[in-house]
Amino acid sequence: MDLRGRGALVTGGSGSLGGAISVALAEAGCDIAVGYVGNRDGADDTVRAVEKLGRKACRVQVDQTDPAAIEPAVQRAARELGRLDVLVNNAGWNIGIPFTDLDKLTTEIWERIFHTNVRGPFQLARAAAVRMRAQGAGRIVNIASVAGVKPTGSSIAYAASKAALIHLTRCLAVALAPAITVNCVAPGLVEGTRMAQRIPPEVVDRVLREAVLQRAADAGDIANQVVTFCRADSITGQVVVIDAGVHFH
Ligand SMILES: NC(=O)c1ccc[n+]([C@@H]2O[C@H](COP(=O)([O-])OP(=O)(O)OC[C@H]3O[C@@H](n4cnc5c(N)ncnc54)[C@H](OP(=O)(O)O)[C@@H]3O)[C@@H](O)[C@H]2O)c1
Numbered sequence: 393m394d395l396r397g398r399g400a401l402v403t404g405g406s407g408s409l410g411g412a413i414s415v416a417l418a419e420a421g422c423d424i425a426v427g428y429v430g431n432r433d434g435a436d437d438t439v440r441a442v443e444k445l446g447r448k449a450c451r452v453q454v455d456q457t458d459p460a461a462i463e464p465a466v467q468r469a470a471r472e473l474g475r476l477d478v479l480v481n482n483a484g485w486n487i488g489i490p491f492t493d494l495d496k497l498t499t500e501i502w503e504r505i506f507h508t509n510v511r512g513p514f515q516l517a518r519a520a521a522v523r524m525r526a527q528g529a530g531r532i533v534n535i536a537s538v539a540g541v542k543p544t545g546s547s548i549a550y551a552a553s554k555a556a557l558i559h560l561t562r563c564l565a566v567a568l569a570p571a572i573t574v575n576c577v578a579p580g581l582v583e584g585t586r587m588a589q590r591i592p593p594e595v596v597d598r599v600l601r602e603a604v605l606q607r608a609a610d611a612g613d614i615a616n617q618v619v620t621f622c623r624a625d626s627i628t629g630q631v632v633v634i635d636a637g638v639h640f641h
Contacts, residue, residue, distance in 0.1 A: 393531060395622055396421030399473030401466065403427035403456065403516065404483030406434030408585035409535065409611055413480055414438045415445070416615035417622070423448035425469035425476075427483060429455050448473060456483060456512030457504060466519040475527060478622050479520040481513035481557075482535040488590045489547040502549045509553035514560055521568050530572040531622040534561050535614075538580045538635045546591050554578070558631050565629030573628040575621040580609040580635020604637035 400417045404410035405426030411434070414424045424442045426449060428435035435451045442449035450472040454465035470476040485508040489496045517532050524530020539545025540554025561576040568574055581588055581599045588596065588608075600608060614634050621627060633639060 398422045398477035399475040400478035401425040401469040402480040405438045406431040410482045411438045412611040412615040413618050415441050416619050418442040418445045418447040420619050423473045425450050425452045425473055427452050427454055457507040462515040463519050470523050476523040478531045480533045484509050486546040486550045486587055486590050488592050491548050497549055505549040505553050510556045517564055524572050532574045533618045533621050534576045536576050536578040538578050538639050542639050562629045576631040577614055577617050578631055578633045579614050580638055582611050583608040599638055602638050607636050609634050609636055
């Protein structure tokens with residue numbers, strides 16, 4: 393897909409990775425709807441960065457744990473950009489709870505994580521697909537985590553939610569073909585991000601020690617992979633892990 397002049401909704405565009413993904417898609421020629429829930433300043437920073445590249449940008453406030461908020465958010469993005477070709481399900485939520493501390497994982501925390509990281513992306517994809525199908529084509533990229541591939545990460549609920557998002561990617565790739573491709577990037581630790589700050593320090597130390605490239609994952613590599621998936625016409629249902637080589641052996 394030629395990305396020039398396309399409309400892209402990037403959820404969590406106010407956050408660390410969402411900002412990088414928004415800018416990379418804008419560099420490829422997309423106009424961007426920047427999703428956020430509470431961090432309006434972060435969303436505005438991303439809007440300005442996109443506009444600086446000469447592309448159109450708008451803010452879209454959405455709490456994706458609320459099913460009633462999904463359709464209005466997608467509608468707003470499509471209206472402001474004039475079209476919707478790309479959805480990047482990047483928004484996510486985590487909290488640091490050691491795997492062994494089972495009792496700390498309350499029902500409320502479990503539900504917030506699953507509603508944000510799995511149900512929201514499904515409902516956003518369903519709403520966006522209506523517009524994409526009407527236009528004849530579309531691209532959906534989900535941002536999961538290595539925690540969805542290996543039993544690691546900030547909590548059991550987070551890891552299980554990202555495993556679910558990875559399989560949701562494959563299921564949606566079947567459901568939305570042939571008009572829409574659905575792929576997934578599974579990042580490892582990206583230093584300096586808000587999410588990374590919620591990962592216990594001993595886990596961060598271990599990841600940096602075990603990475604064969606002796607470093608953390610690069611936000612630019614993740615953003616560029618999203619662009620590659622969006623450009624591709626014959627890739628769907630795939631997951632690319634970007635983690636500096638911690639989890640391939
Ligand atoms: N950073 C890492 O090391 C790492 C590693 C593996 C995977 N990931 C994944 O990469 C993605 C982006 O992470 P990040 O590091 O950029 O995290 P971040 O800076 O904390 O950003 C998270 C984003 O999600 C949004 N969000 C949270 N809850 C939401 C809700 N209920 N409704 C709508 N939006 C919501 C936040 O909006 P506000 O800013 O408005 O609060 C923010 O834009 C996540 O899916 C995360 O799981 C990150």
